[in-house]
Amino acid sequence: MADVATSVPARFNPWPATVFVALCILAALFLAPTAGVLLSSVKTTRAIALGDLWSVPDRIYLENYAEVLFNPAVHRYFLNTILVTVPATFASIALGVLAGHVFAKLPFRGSNILFLIVVSGMFFPPQVILVPLFRLFNGLGLIDTLWPIILVHTALGIPICTLLMRNFFAAVPNALREAALIEGAxxxxxxxxxxxxLSLPALAVLATLQFTWIWNDFLWPLIFTQSDEMRTIMIGIVNLRGQYTVAWGVQGALSLVASLPTLVIFLFFQRYFIKGMTMGAIKG
Amino acid sequence: MESQNRLWRVLLLALPILVFSVLVIWPLLSSFYYSFTNWNGFNRDYEFLGLRNFAKIWTDRLFFDAIVNTTIWMAAALVLPTLTGLFLALLLDRQVRGARIFKTVFYLPICLSAIVVGQIWIWIYQPDWGLLNTFVKLAGNPDFNYAWLARPDSALFAVIVAWSWQQTGLSMVIYLAGLTSIPSEMLEVCEIEGATVWQRIWRVVIPLLTPSTVVVVALSMINSLKGFDILYIMTGGGPFNSSDTLAMHMYNESFKKYLMGYGSAISVVLFLIALTIIGVYFRQLRKVDEIYG
Structure with missing residues (x-):
């Protein structure tokens, strides 16, 4: 049967090629918006205004990035965002670890109900708790500081962190715990x-998810801060729109710079990120 | 031993439950309380209005608009990303060359903030040199400068497309995860029995993906109900409230007009809708669990 190919021509399967081409087209469509921003960020305002946004530039113009990177307001926004994101990410995971351990290894009567209540916190629109929280922090004199944003993100992170940590801890064999307890731990x-x-992967999942969500958040800093001194980067993008009304290139550069931390995290920890998204969604 | 366990439960749970109760549960409950008042956001005092805020809801034309817009927004945000996500997952499930890169591309928008996504799409819809109108001009309509976001007819749908662009990746990964649980022997049997590709997809794969579909649908609805940032930056609810959703309306009444009591009443409605969706979701999930084990 060595001459199969000549006697019975192998049936040409058009599927892989079709699928590949379809995917290429879709990918190009999907990338177009992001590519447009990238292109606009390396062009002069004049070139964009003349309708030359969507072509590949022959000269890369970096002034837009200089404008963004040397703007002291942008430094302030970045610093504030880091001051919010890092502690809130850390605190929400720490609290999730504590609660997750109890729900996984020390269940008690009613612990399932309590777990369900905590996890369902994930699903509610934040608008539902907006007004009372505003009143609470207003009464405490904490409006226009970073504290309410950090505290609220910590609290709102508890559901997803508890859920993932409980599922992960539940998979740690009970024998290990019992052995440790017998040894006097x-x-x-x-x-x-x-x-x-044993749960480092779960911690990595949560760190990437929480960091991205808190960094990208817009609603809470919008509600809790008022002065430009206290704004985070996503509010900053909106504020600077006024300053750079027609400077589309600068706006593009700013959007990219503001997204850089989450983009880097996504590209390097994509595996964890996706795992967190699907686990959080499916086990919920 | 048991008494020690009890001690540790209290010690370990105290902080998480305290934080969660004070900053989530308590505000949730007091939202109901404030919905009966006329608190204005600044004064210490307020009056009780009884059910007057809820009576106002019935006569508030903007609230009615917001309900209609929210329905359109949720329905579209449900259908579009779900279908495109399913389509992409089906394409990617066959071992295509470069599948990993494709997945990254389709998934990438999810790590961008809604603000940046909105910004990007504002440029696409820009009337003079935006990508969309550039294409229309190239297609032989040189004077076309329709302002997609400034017209009441198109604003909401323009934002829906931007939103779907970001959300598609999420439904894609959930479907991809679902596809891995379909035994390949089953598909091989279909092929041997002579089923066409379409029959295989419609009769076998999609029915077997029901658990994923339940998750995707519930998640899309919940996410779209939460959707606020992208509308805020792209249209601000306008023009003429044509893209004003419940979440937007609640924000405007509470923090623009400082009618925090009335805003709370709207948020109570929002809460009840979310509760209904979650209730149905958990019930469906249990049903699916019974059928698919």
């Missing part, structure tokens, strides 16, 4: 020395 040591070192 207490519950805290079981959590920090046994369970946590």
């Amino acid at each position: 207490n519950e805290w040591q079981v959590l920090t020395r046994v369970s946590l070192p």
